[in-house]
Amino acid sequence: MTRLKWGMIGGGEGSQIGPAHRISASLDGHFQLTAAALDIDPERGKSYAVQLGVAEDRAYGNWQEMLAGERDRPDRLDLVTIATPNATHFEISRAFLEAGFHVLCEKPLTMTADEAEQIVAITSETGRICAVNYGYSGYPLVRQMRAMVAEGELGRIRLIKAEFAHGFHADAEEADNPRIRWRYDPEQAGTSAVFADAGIHAFHMACFVAGQTPTELSADFASMVGDRQLEDDAMINIRLSDGALCRLWTSAIAVGRMHGLTLQVFGEKGGLSWQQQHPEQLHWTPLNGRTQILERGDAALSPQAVRASRIPIGHAEGMPVAFANIYHDLAEVLRAKKLGSAADPLALDYPTALDGLWSMRAIEAAAKSAKSGGAWVGM
Structure with a gap:
């Protein structure tokens, strides 16, 4: 080759x-x-x-x-x-x-x-x-979630809870560190800080797994450390094209949270739960059934997840392999x-660039909503 x-x-x-x-x-x-x-x-x-x-x-x-x-x-x-x-x-x-x-x-x-x-x-x-x-979005079990939603295993998606919250910018004494300060400077970071930097990953993943596009959102931004001009914590509600509602929390001041990217999807027939810090397992709970743990590398998973797995079951993969799946595609x-x-x-x-466009629309809509007291803003 x-x-x-x-x-x-x-x-x-x-x-x-x-x-x-x-x-x-x-x-x-x-x-x-x-x-x-x-x-x-x-x-x-x-x-x-x-x-x-x-x-x-x-x-x-x-x-x-x-x-x-x-x-x-x-x-x-x-x-x-x-x-x-x-x-x-x-x-x-x-x-x-x-x-x-x-x-x-x-x-x-x-x-x-x-x-x-x-x-x-x-x-x-x-x-x-x-x-x-x-x-x-290159993680095998994230692609498993997307496949299960697309195949109708969860039924109609009602609610998505997405988080990307960490605590690495919580120390007020570090607020003027140049490696941190630029993220809260509108001239360098734009209209948003933590949502544009971290929360947008959770936003993309929610849309990716649900197979839906956003229609409108409502946002609350907070700047809790020093005199930051942009937000270091945000709560965002997003309405999606096929009726699902996404509740998204993102933060840079959540002390004790190391990475904090998590996604839960709740449908008519069951729910899924995945954490980036424990990416080898996906929790699946059918309606009125017991919670099951789906393991990355299991040959019984969807073709999307099997294709994205490189290492035998029981051996941890990680973020570079998730990125590698993008390059493989x-x-x-x-x-x-x-x-x-x-x-x-x-x-x-x-x-794709279209995903990048939806992300920028979301960032601008969230900043506008936050300045308007959480008013719903169309996308």
Whole structure:
């Protein structure tokens, strides 16, 4: 199997997200890191790219150099991952999509819904892929939940309870730490802090599992530490297209919560419960029945979950493998495009620019609702 040529922008040495992408992209042998612009410091970025095995002539000082250097190569890149600061995502994604590259962008896709609409339009016009790394949707048992809902095992979905709450920004003495402060600065973070940063993963997962789109929401934002301009805690109610109601709590001040991404789905015929910190098990309770534990890796799970499992049952997988499922999906779709054939339908669950657009609409609607005392805002 010939590996696909992969480029990366951002995610340099010391980055939090960079190693996760590199591990994930290489896990199945689908991608080879071929070109990179990894750091805001050009020389440091080029040096680190070479250390990672990138040829010197494809180790770039910035994304503009990378675009110019890669645009007309006969051995051009198959996929470009963008893992730069949030405010740069739109400009870089647009430039590479318009130049004919397929893109995987870290979330948020853009800083505004208008920008996200432009990206969706470009993908429609060019036929290029723009995926968004809502990587938690790659967990096998999250895909199991989606499959069970789609097959009608829960009946009509009535209620979803979604959480992404941690306590890493609860220390008032750390409020001015530059690595934390920027998240609550509207000029750098936009209209929302913790909902846009963490809660949006829970929002995407709720819509992904339910197979529904949001119609309106009501939000309450709170800033509890120091003089933060943006929220560090939020409670959001979301009405979905087929009648389900989602209750979403997200927080950065929940002391004792380490990660806190959880999802519970309640339907007419039963309920499901999953936690990212215990991703190997899914609790399933049929109506009037006993709670069962579904184990990741069990061959009796849905084809979606079986396809997403890499390690035998009883051995823990984790976040990089969930991210790897996004890359695995993209590899199958990109190869199908090259061959002019149809991709495996099971490979089509990766988050797209449209998911990024819905997320930006949700962020803007939540900020508007919070400023209006929790008024319901349409999406």
